[in-house]
Amino acid sequence: DEQLAAAMPFNDTKPLEYGDAAFTPHAGETRTPSSNFATASTSTETVASPKDGEGHPNIGNNPLDGSLDRVRVDDSGRELTTNQGVKVADNQDSLKIGLRGPTAMEDFILREKITHFDHERIPERVVHARGSAAQGYFESYGDHSPITRASLLAAAGKRTPVFVRFSTVAGERGSADTVRDVRGFAVKFYTDEGNWDLVGNNIPVFFIQDAMKFPDLIHAVKPEPHNGMPQAASAHDTFWDFASLSPEITHMLMWHLSDRAIPRSYRMMQGFGVHTFRLVNAQGASVFCKFHWTPMAGTHSLVWDEAARLAGADPDFHRRDLWEAIEAGQFPEWELGVQLFSAEQAAQFPFDILDPTKIVPEEMVPVQPIGRMVLDRNPDNFFAETEQVAFCAAHVVPGVDFSDDPLLQGRIHSYIDTQISRLGGANFHEIPINTPLAQIHNNQRDGMHRQSVNRGRVSYEPNSLAGGCPFQAGTKGFVSFPEPQQASKVRGKPELFADHYSQARLFWKSQTPVEQNHIIAGFRFELTRVQTPAIRRRMLAGLVNVDQRLAAGVADGLGMEVPPPLPLSTSLPMHDYPPSPALSLFSRPGATGIRTLKVALLVAPGVDAAQVRDMYAALLDCGAVPRLVGERIGRLPGTDLDVEISFETGPSVLWDGAIVPDRDDAYAGLAADAPGSDTPGGTPLNRDVAALEFVRLQYRHDKPLLAVGNGAQLLHAAGIPQVLPDGEPDPGIVIAERGEGAAALVRFEAALAHHRTYARETDPPIV
Ligand code: HDE
Numbered sequence: 055d056e057q058l059a060a061a062m063p064f065n066d067t068k069p070l071e072y073g074d075a076a077f078t079p080h081a082g083e084t085r086t087p088s089s090n091f092a093t094a095s096t097s098t099e100t101v102a103s104p105k106d107g108e109g110h111p112n113i114g115n116n117p118l119d120g121s122l123d124r125v126r127v128d129d130s131g132r133e134l135t136t137n138q139g140v141k142v143a144d145n146q147d148s149l150k151i152g153l154r155g156p157t158a159m160e161d162f163i164l165r166e167k168i169t170h171f172d173h174e175r176i177p178e179r180v181v182h183a184r185g186s187a188a189q190g191y192f193e194s195y196g197d198h199s200p201i202t203r204a205s206l207l208a209a210a211g212k213r214t215p216v217f218v219r220f221s222t223v224a225g226e227r228g229s230a231d232t233v234r235d236v237r238g239f240a241v242k243f244y245t246d247e248g249n250w251d252l253v254g255n256n257i258p259v260f261f262i263q264d265a266m267k268f269p270d271l272i273h274a275v276k277p278e279p280h281n282g283m284p285q286a287a288s289a290h291d292t293f294w295d296f297a298s299l300s301p302e303i304t305h306m307l308m309w310h311l312s313d314r315a316i317p318r319s320y321r322m323m324q325g326f327g328v329h330t331f332r333l334v335n336a337q338g339a340s341v342f343c344k345f346h347w348t349p350m351a352g353t354h355s356l357v358w359d360e361a362a363r364l365a366g367a368d369p370d371f372h373r374r375d376l377w378e379a380i381e382a383g384q385f386p387e388w389e390l391g392v393q394l395f396s397a398e399q400a401a402q403f404p405f406d407i408l409d410p411t412k413i414v415p416e417e418m419v420p421v422q423p424i425g426r427m428v429l430d431r432n433p434d435n436f437f438a439e440t441e442q443v444a445f446c447a448a449h450v451v452p453g454v455d456f457s458d459d460p461l462l463q464g465r466i467h468s469y470i471d472t473q474i475s476r477l478g479g480a481n482f483h484e485i486p487i488n489t490p491l492a493q494i495h496n497n498q499r500d501g502m503h504r505q506s507v508n509r510g511r512v513s514y515e516p517n518s519l520a521g522g523c524p525f526q527a528g529t530k531g532f533v534s535f536p537e538p539q540q541a542s543k544v545r546g547k548p549e550l551f552a553d554h555y556s557q558a559r560l561f562w563k564s565q566t567p568v569e570q571n572h573i574i575a576g577f578r579f580e581l582t583r584v585q586t587p588a589i590r591r592r593m594l595a596g597l598v599n600v601d602q603r604l605a606a607g608v609a610d611g612l613g614m615e616v617p618p619p620l621p622l623s624t625s626l627p628m629h630d631y632p633p634s635p636a637l638s639l640f641s642r643p644g645a646t647g648i649r650t651l652k653v654a655l656l657v658a659p660g661v662d663a664a665q666v667r668d669m670y671a672a673l674l675d676c677g678a679v680p681r682l683v684g685e686r687i688g689r690l691p692g693t694d695l696d697v698e699i700s701f702e703t704g705p706s707v708l709w710d711g712a713i714v715p716d717r718d719d720a721y722a723g724l725a726a727d728a729p730g731s732d733t734p735g736g737t738p739l740n741r742d743v744a745a746l747e748f749v750r751l752q753y754r755h756d757k758p759l760l761a762v763g764n765g766a767q768l769l770h771a772a773g774i775p776q777v778l779p780d781g782e783p784d785p786g787i788v789i790a791e792r793g794e795g796a797a798a799l800v801r802f803e804a805a806l807a808h809h810r811t812y813a814r815e816t817d818p819p820i821v
Contacts, residue, residue: 115213116189116191116215116431117215117244117491118189118215118216118217118244118491119189119215119431121486121489121491122434122439122486122487124486125438125486126434136162136163136166137166137170142163145163145167148161148164149161149163149164176441176476176477176478177475177476178226178227178476179221179227179472179476180272180472180476181223181224181272182221182222182223182238182240183221183225183226183227183229184221184222184225184226184227184228184229184231184286185219185220185221185222185238185440186219186220186221186231186320186372186373186376186377186440187217187218187219187220187433187439187440187443188217188218188376188380188386188429188430188431188432188433189215189216189217189218189429189430189431189432189433189439190215190216190218190385190427190428190429190430190431191213191214191215191216191427191428191430192206192213192214192215192216192241192243192390192425192426192427193211193212193213193214193425193426193427193428194206194207194208194209194210194211194212194214194424194425195210195423195424195425195426196209196210196424197209197210198424199335199336200335201333201335201341201392201394202333202334202335202453202454203334203335203336203452203453204245204247204250204333204451204452204453204454205245205246205247205451205452205453206243206245206246206247206250206451207424207425207453214243214244214245214246215243215244215491216241216242216243216244216427216429217241217242217244217439217443217487218239218240218241218242218427218429219238219240219440219443219445220237220238220239220240220320220372220376221237221238221240222235222236222237222238222286223235223236223237223238223275224275224276224286224287224288225285225286226285226286228369229285229286229369230286230364230365230366230369230371231364231365231369231370231371231372231373232316232356232361232362232364232365232369232371232372233286233287233316233361233365234287234288234289234310234311234315234316234358234361234576234580235286235288235315236255236256236257236310236315237255237256237257237315237317237320237323238253238254238255238256239254239255239256239323239325239326239347240252240253240254240445241253241254241325241347241427242443242445242449242488243451244490244491244492245451245491245492246491246492247451247452247492248449248451248490248492249449249451249488249490249492250449250450250451250454251445251446251447251449252327252345253445253446253447253465253469254325254326254327254328254345254347255325255326255328256314256317256323256324256325256326257306257309257310257314257315257326257328258309258324258326258328258344258346258413259305259306259309259328259410259411259412259413259557260306260328260410260411260461261297261300261302261303261306261310261411262300262302262303262410262411262461263302263409263410263411263460263461263547263551264460264461264464264547265460265461265463265464265465265467265468266460266464267300268461268464268468270296271296273292274292274293274295274296274297275288275292275293275296278290278291278292287583288310288580289579289580289583289584290583290584291584291585291586291589294580294581294584294589294590294593295586295589297593298589298592298593298596299592301554301555301596301599301620301623302411302551302554303411304554304555304558304596304597304599304600305411305412305554305555305557305558305561306411307558308558308561308562308573308600309561310576311572311573311576311577311580312561312565312569312572312573312576312639313355313356313357313569313572313639314353314355314639315576316355316356316357316358316361317353317354317355317356317372318354318355318356318809319351319354319372319375319376319379319650320372320375320376320386321349321351321375321376321379321386321650322349322351322352322353322354322355322644323349323353324346324347324348324349324353324642325345325346325347325388326344326345326346326347327343327344327345327346328410329410329456329457329459329461329462330342330343330344330400330407330408330457330459331343331344331345331454331455331456331457332454332455332456332457332535333392333394333453333454333455334452334453334454334455334535335453338533338535338536340455340535341394341395341396342394342395342396342397342400342407342457343392343393343394344392344393344413344414344419345390345391345392346390346391346392346393346421347388347389347390347391347427348388348389348391348421348423348642349386349387349388349642349644350386350387350388350389350644350645350646351386351387351644351645351646351649351650352642352643352644352645352646353639353641353642353644354639354644354809355639356755357572357755357756357810358572358575358576358579359754359755359819360707360751360755363705363707363751364707364708367705367707367708368707368708371708375650376429377432378679379650380429380430380431380432381432382650382679384646384649384650384677385428385429385430386428386429387426387427387428387429388426388427389423389425389426389427390423390424390425390426390427391421391422391423391424392421392422392424393414393416393419393420393421393422394419394422395407395414395419399419403418404550404553404556404629404631405550405553405556405557405629406548406550406551407457408457408458408459408460408548409459409548409550409551410459410461410462411551411554411557412557413557415560415631415634415636415637416634416636417632417634417636438485438486438487439487442477442482442485442487442488443487443488444469444470444473444476444477444482444483444485444488445469446469446470446473447462447465447466447468447469448465448466448467448469448470450532451532452530452531452532452533455534455535458537460547478502478503479501479502479503480498480501480502481501481502481503481504481505484503484504484505484506494506495523495524496524497512497513497514497515497524499513549624549626550626552622552623552624552626553624553626553628553629554599554622554623555599555600555622555628556628556629556630556631557631558599558600559600559601559628559631560631560633560634560637561637562600562601562604563601563633564633564634564635564636564637564638565637565638566638566640568812568813568815569638569639569640570603570604571607571815571817573604574604574607574608574611575611575817577593577597577604577608577611578607578608578611578612581593581594581608581611581612582611582612590612590614591614591617592620594608594609594612594614594616594617595617595618595619595620596619596620598616598617598618598619598620599619599620599622602616643807643808646677647676647677647803647807648673648676648677648678648803648806648807649676649677649678650677650678650679651678651679651710651711651806651809652678652679652680652681652708652709652710652711653673653678653679653680653681653709653710653711653712653713653806654680654681654683654699654704654706654708654709654711654712654713654748655669655670655680655681655682655683655712655713655715656683656684656712656713656714656715656739656745656748656749656765656768657682657683657684657690657695657697657715658684658685658690658717658738658739658742658745659690659691659692659693660692660717660718660720661690661693661695661715661716661717661718662715662716662717662718662762662763662795663690663693663694663695665715665716665762665795666682666695666715667695668795668796669713669715669795669799670682672796672799673799673803676803678803678806681698681699681704682695682696682697682698682699683697683698683699683700683701683704683709683712683748684697684700684701685697685700685701685742685744685745686700687699687700701742701744701745701748702744705747705748705751706747706748706749706750706751706752706755707751707755709752709757710757710758710806710809711752711757711758711759711760711802711805711806712748712749712752712757712758712759712760713759713760713761713762713765713799713802714739714749714759714760714761714762714765714766714768714769715762715765715795716762716763716764716765716792716795717763717764717765718764719764739768740767740768740770740771740772741771745768746768746771746772749768749769749772749774750772750773750774750821753772753774753787753814753821754819754821755810756786756810756811756812756814756815757786757809757810758786758787758788758802758805758806758808758810758811759774759786759787759788760788760789760790760798760799760801760802761788761789761790762790762791762792762794762795762798763790763791763792763793763795764792766789769787769789772821773821774787774821775787775820775821776789778811778813778814779813779814779816780813782813784811784813784814785804785805785808785811786805786808786810786811786814787811788801788802788805
């Protein structure tokens with residue numbers, strides 16, 4: 055106490071307020087000294103990454119990790135200081151003239167703390183504000199030097215660090231993850247020849263064909279300016295007004311209204327470079343290229359009712375999913391593929407390869423795998439890394455070049471421009487997450503927040519005083535592909551850009567009936583929210599050009615007649631593409647089985663605890679994530695099981711599948727018609743509305759359910775049918791007799807690996 059009093063001469067009430075606890079580390083906290091950026095100049099200790107030894111196998115091998123170590127700060131065992139490194143005795147009480155008197159203006163400790171806090175926020179990204187990111191590596195499958203001189207693709211097994219940020223587009227920074235939207239898929243490769251950013255999306259086409267329209271598109275989709283509504287949603291008049299007047303949007307709308315816009319996980323969606331790019335080899339030969347990321351976990355989506363509920367149950371659903379998978383060592387992985395084609399081939403295509411509203415069907419040009427990407431480390435600090443990372447469509451490396459796609463050309467300008475205001479000046483490339491691993495040498499100088507201390511008196515070229523350094527790199531450097539150009543300056547587009555419907559129809563007819571129904575339901579939802587009938591009608595008139603059944607389905611949902619088709623913008627005939635099965639989400643089931651999928655075991659008093667433990671262990675063995683869900687957390691009366699999550703905090707939408715284990719016969723008086731038969735220690739599951747709603751929603755969202763013995767009573771009480779609408783058995787409803795739980799679990803796992811039984815769906819739902 056004497057010591058404490060000496061340390062706190064101005065406030066002797068301190069120990070009474072906080073007790074010894076204020077000075078004792080919590081159990082498990084370490085106090086070993088480690089390096090600290092703020093005190094680096096006075097400390098000679100070198101301490102490895104704070105995450106060392108926490109099960110991250112690549113730490114230490116990844117040069118990005120090493121470069122970030124330089125700036126990582128660990129406060130353990132350190133004393134509090136100001137930003138000037140002055141030790142602070144007390145930063146919980148301001149400096150007052152007497153304990154009840156006014157605060158002294160000289161309190162620089164208070165002023166520094168508050169001033170820094172006042173400036174903690176930076177502007178959010180004007181689009182893609184909401185995102186989550188991870189570190190990892192890219193590994194080339196081979197020596198791809200015949201097609202590109204890009205160094206990251208030069209040898210089999212060559213690894214390049216990456217930082218990847220996934221995002222939604224329309225919502226603000228704090229908006230929900232599961233809204234209907236395009237997802238950003240931005241990859242920064244820290245190659246040994248500089249940073250390459252492949253700033254893509256999870257949908258391979260875009261809403262517009264020319265950068266000139268981007269501000270209009272975004273103004274239309276963002277919350278309406280007079281009342282700031284709706285948040286993170288396209289279902290409002292201004293978006294659909296713009297859409298109905300911009301037929302070039304039609305192909306993108308087909309994707310946007312499909313389940314692609316509500317992915318189950320960032321780990322379960324494709325990524326696309328969208329534009330046509332160029333690859334260039336060391337001899338200067340060039341080939342056009344489209345980039346594709348294909349997830350190992352397959353392409354899987356939520357269903358709309360579930361996505362909407364999830365926005366409330368867990369707005370961080372995708373962020374949490376990515377974080378937890380990486381922490382669990384289940385590292386998300388994608389394969390990078392390219393579609394390569396020559397200018398001569400491109401000239402024969404029935405679409406223009408510079409038009410970002412068109413795909414190159416995989417049946418026309420196959421996707422060749424060239425490497426894989428693994429995300430194996432979560433960021434240490436959300437702001438420092440995920441928020442401050444700056445991707446830029448202009449960041450290419452020797453071997454990768456642009457095409458003349460007018461949307462891409464506009465992007466080359468926009469990213470750096472917006473980042474100058476978002477990140478406060480021109481030096482944001484010095485923020486550690488943005489700094490290349492390749493060295494930076496040029497004569498750019500000064501500006502806000504400059505970190506580098508450039509030496510010498512020369513900051514110009516040509517120079518003799520610095521021996522001409524830094525030298526021009528000549529052919530070792532980036533050389534633009536010398537594409538011959540000769541034309542008049544015009545504002546306009548090629549005629550083929552005006553074929554707005556052929557590929558929308560290709561997408562539509564390549565979808566399975568379930569996917570088509572979801573697209574119709576998507577349009578119905580969005581246009582029902584639209585208040586202006588003329589906008590609905592105009593939109594329907596556009597859909598007639600895609601497909602009659604689509605237009606009729608949407609019109610029916612809106613209680614409208616199908617209007618005559620919107621006039622076409624070109625006299626060119628529509629191209630009749632054969633269906634492309636690769637465009638169905640179901641064409642990529644994935645190779646990770648039930649790994650990382652979440653399974654709820656619904657438990658209540660009387661549950662067969664041995665069976666629960668066996669199933670739990672079997673699911674863990676397969677890499678699934680089982681949890682015990684019940685009415686209240688804590689010890690389940692009469693068992694040695696701990697309920698981990700309650701129905702209230704872990705509702706149905708958070709789980710990929712659910713199991714209702716068997717229960718003791720003494721607890722079997724569970725029929726809904728047995729009032730007063732309450733068993734000790736809680737409500738029987740089949741009279742607990744939360745449990746009934748839980749299994750009903752599992753059913754409605756097409757998820758697998760397993761019930762063993764008495765557990766089946768819950769499904770009966772919830773009115774869950776065991777057959778599909780066509781009378782066939784529902785493969786996702788597994789009901790087992792007592793004692794047959796183990797065999798049934800295998801059937802359940804097979805259903806879970808398929809994620810969902812869509813064949814169960816009816817419109818409207820029957821459960
Ligand atoms: Fe972006 N886009 N964009 N975009 N974009 C931005 O840059 C822009 C487009 C994409 O996780 C902004 O730093 C224009 C297509 C992603 O940080 C901004 C045009 C594709 C991200 C910008 C497009 C994208 C952005 C906002 C039309 C897919 C998030 C903040 C000409 C190929 C990156 C920022 C991250 C972010 C401009 C169209 C992908 C304003 C002008 C097409 C994934 O610069």
